[in-house]
Amino acid sequence: MIEVPNISVPLRDLERAGDEMAAVRKAAQKRLHVAPDAIASLEIRRRSIDARRGRPITVVYTVRCFMRGGTNSERALLSSIGRRGRGPKVEVVEPDGNPVPLVSGAPLSDGERPVVVGAGCAGLFCAWALARQGLCPVLVERGDDAARRTALIDRFDRTGELDCESNIQFGLGGAGTFSDGKLTTGTRSPYHRAILEALVAGGASPRILFEAKPHVGSDVLPRVVTHIAREVERLGGEVRHRCRLTGLRVEGSGLGRRVTGVELAWREGRPAPSPDAPVGAPGPERAETLAASCVVLACGHSARDVFELLRDLDVAMERKTFSMGARIEHLQADVDRCQYGPAAGSPLLGAAPYKLVSHVRGAAPAYSFCMCPGGYVVAAASEAHGVVTNGMSLAARDGANANSGILVNVNPGDLPGDDVLAGVALQRRCEQTAYAAGGGAFRAPAQLVGDFLAGTPSSGPGHVAPTYPRGVTWGSLDGLLPETVLGAMRAGIPAMAGKLRCFADPEAVLTGVETRSSSPVRVVRDKGYESVSVAGLFPVGEGAGYAGGIMSAAADGVGCAMAVAGRIRNA
Template sequence: MIRVHQIKTSSRQREDIRAALLQKLNMPEADLIDFHLYRRSVDARGHHVTFSWTVDAKVHHEKKYLKHKDVVKKPNERFDFVPKGNIPLTNRPVVVGFGPAGMFAALVLSQQGYRPVVIERGSSIKKRQADVNRFWKEGVLDPESNVQFGEGGAGAFSDGKLTSRTKDPLLRKVLEELVHYGADPDILIDAYPHIGSDALAGIIERMRDDMIKMGATFLFDTKVEDVVTEEGALCALVANEKTIDCQACVLAIGHSAMDTVHALYEKGMRLENKPFPIGVRIEHTQAFINEAMLGDFKDDPRLVPARYTLTEMTSNHKGVYTFCMCPGGYVIPSAAQPGQLVVNGMSYADRAGTNANSALLIQCDASDYGTNLFDGERFVEALERKAYAMTENYKVPVQLASDYLRGQTSDHLEGVEPSYALGYSFVDLNTLFPPQLNASLHEALEAFERKVPGFVSSGAVLSAIESRSNPTVRLVRDKETRMSSLSGVYPCGEGSGYAGGIVTSAIDGIKSAQALMDRFAKCEVK
């Protein structure tokens, strides 16, 4: 099999792709046995919509076509893994947290017969959806079952964007498993794959039910409160005041379980400070984004709602960038603790909402919050409490982006109605952030307006505060064994400081599960 890149067409019809493939390689039809699509991207920047395809083709005279500059031998992307562990486990391994990292760690452990015990402090997805919907409608927050905590992790309410720059071969494993459990097969070929928050719930449930059939056990609404060690090695976890014996644990707790992080630190786990971003959500109408990004093709039925990615390095040496852009989406209430306000973004599978939104983040470092280990955590919490105090009952503080640059509180909207479910209040967001962060965000917004005319001046609305895209500390692990300073504990995922989204978290979870299985043999005790 060969992999052929850069096949250009103006349509998505298979016969047109086939014709373009034959033409690109100057290949007679008799040489092409079969092909299937591997990747699809779209370019609408010129005067035509152009689809660019990568295909895997079975051909006669393979060596001849491998000489072409856009052709390579199809790589082996099968997930072939055989555990090598020989240290006996007297108890089943435990996975703490069932977000993307924990989910895929538990899946791989289950597939290899390790029968993991999964502990999740939040609720199962259906109960969690009910708790989240109650919060979004009534402002009643459950601190243990919300957008941050529960089956599926924070990603379950961040619309399943699977965009990633990683070239890791495990990417294919992640996408294929999601398709196996019900995701649209198009995620296997789209350059910017997307599932949708509404579709994710069923996928998560089916994945969990399959793991149970393979021998996994799930403990929801169960919070890890303490870690028991002997001579620096894990021997038990304490959860809901009960002791669970274990010698091997994949720790995928997410970026908001700081109470668990503090408990681990007290038991001797090594942590380190890390930079992290903080900022706002910026909201436009999707019609404006379509026109700005697609121009004459803004209504082309072949294209999905447009997205964008913008970055700027400011004069005070801070990176400002858009992240987690949600076409046809919603700004959502995402608090996990009472008295703290957090926003995030999501869209459903059809991406049919009136607005588009994106995080607009400023990279922060010790010069912003201090050099002590938990200074970053205190900095974020103080800003979340300040944002909450600016309004009432979890209303979101908002401001026209143009008024933010002028330093004046907005008193009206200009065509963009905030999509945040619990209502909004006008504030001056310049009073929320420290001066150096305001300076960076001002400079970046002015640059983005030059890059995309109307990005600010079209009535764009800022909502605050976007503060949970990354943790403030890293749970240090060994590069080779992937274990922390507590032997038997494998920190992984975004919350441990080793990933930056659903896909990279899932891959990190798989690799931590592999490391565990390469050290420990299966537990034979039922």
């Protein structure tokens, strides 16, 4: 097949055609200078929107063309383009192979099964990749399956009754399940395509295979992660919900330390209680120890008790840069107009995203993060008496507001003392202060952007209605975050408005605090994904400090699975 990049189709041509694929096919034929019937079939490999100011909006495609006549026709076409001396940059490519092999027949090992702790993006895809290779992993997750977890989150939003073990942070799919499912990443990995195909097999839109800024939607993700978990089980793995890591068995001393097992507390075969049953209604936990010489630690950035466990075991960790700030909400219609001008509202464009960063002399950089077009601010707490915000969108992205984190980095040198978990302590302190400022019951403190910039408390909303589900308490964000963070936000918002005019809208809403965008620690590992201080322990994903989103975390988990499989094969 022939791959052709950078086929630009004006938006107006797509709208006139009424059939996107037909319009792209016509553009590809024109680009290749071939007859209408020369292309047997066409596959879109990438789709992006070019909405740079001063130009008509175009949609840019990379396509793969299967030429009628097969390989001989492709070679002839390439030869013809070469003779012309000028023409499209094209190349012959082979069909994609899956870099995560599916092993048929008996498992590769009849011995100990690898244990994966945490069923977020990294852990779930690590278990999936291990299962595909016949290694029958045991995947343990402290939270619930997707259906029960969704019911508990809905109840928390209604009543403020928080289950500290099953919430937006904990449960099948991890925090990413309820943050829109954005799949953009700045990393490269040979596993990205296989991960996307697994998501599509679970029910995600096939468009994620080619959209430049793909997303799944938090209304679709629960069934997608459920499908992947069932695939792990179908391939011989085991998935345990409400199963919490309480300890690691470690033998040896010094450089010879190695993991030999995990200590768990879980509720085997517990019935699924009504979502309206009191928190903690399930039966008592029971303790169990599983022998394991390969333990993948994919606990996520909110599993603070796991960080404490690792610190107490002298597992090598280090402070790392993390971010703090608040959620900012605008009317999505305003963002659309700023980004797309007269074309705003076109169904071919959808709700407009943005990605902004500010560099103001005398202030730390501020940047937008996890931008959710047509989305909602969510209550993402996992601890009592602490307010945490995040954002999500449904698949349709049709909410009235756009929201994004506006964040500022906190560097290791900004933290006091020498405790490796000083960043966790700062996060918790800000969350508890926000809880008090909100007045309890997980209400969140909120302030209008204009008042925030002026240093004046707010008394109520303007034309942007906040979407945080537990309700907001109007006032000031001052005192809720470090002064360096607040100062950078105040400098950054007007600077960002230079790129997106509506960003400094005085009636846009800031809701605080956002503290869980990244992990404040890194569990130190080597190039083979293994802890430098405990053999057989494999820290992966965002919580371990090696990823920054769904795709990078999932790819980190798959890469780790391949390393573990190699270890077991060669044992």
